[in-house]
Amino acid sequence: MTVRVYELDPQRHVNGAVYVQCSDHARFECLQAAGVDVDDMLADGIGPVNLETNLRYHDELRGGDDVDVTCAFRWGAVRARPTASSSSCGEPTVRSPPR
Numbered sequence: 001m002t003v004r005v006y007e008l009d010p011q012r013h014v015n016g017a018v019y020v021q022c023s024d025h026a027r028f029e030c031l032q033a034a035g036v037d038v039d040d041m042l043a044d045g046i047g048p049v050n051l052e053t054n055l056r057y058h059d060e061l062r063g064g065d066d067v068d069v070t071c072a073f074r075w076g077a078v079r080a081r082p083t084a085s086s087s088s089c090g091e092p093t094v095r096s097p098p099r
Contacts, residue, residue, distance in 0.1 A: 003065045014061040020053055022069050030071035 007018040027048060031038060041047050061067055 001067055001069060003061050003063050003067065005063045008063050012062055016055070019055050023053070023071070024050065026069045026071035030073065 001022070003014055007014050009015045027050075028038065031048065038047065
């Protein structure tokens with residue numbers, strides 16, 4: 001994914017809300033790639049709900065940077081923890097490309 005200019009704050013860094021949007025999008029893409037139909041889940045009265053979001057910034061992302069966003073699920077007894085990008089325990093970590 002390439003960082004778009006409208007995703008930037010006044011300092012030309014990616015706005016914090018965009019990280020959350022990207023991780024939410026990756027979560028749904030991960031479900032679809034696994035063959036899970038979200039509409040079927042919703043019809044059965046269940047669905048993926050984000051209960052908590054933790055971001056850990058290791059480097060800045062700026063307009064034009066390319067970034068890979070990935071997602072994996074860690075299954076527990078009752079709920080799954082999606083992790084987006086390079087992450088652990090549901091805390092998405094977004095790393096910018098080397099400069």
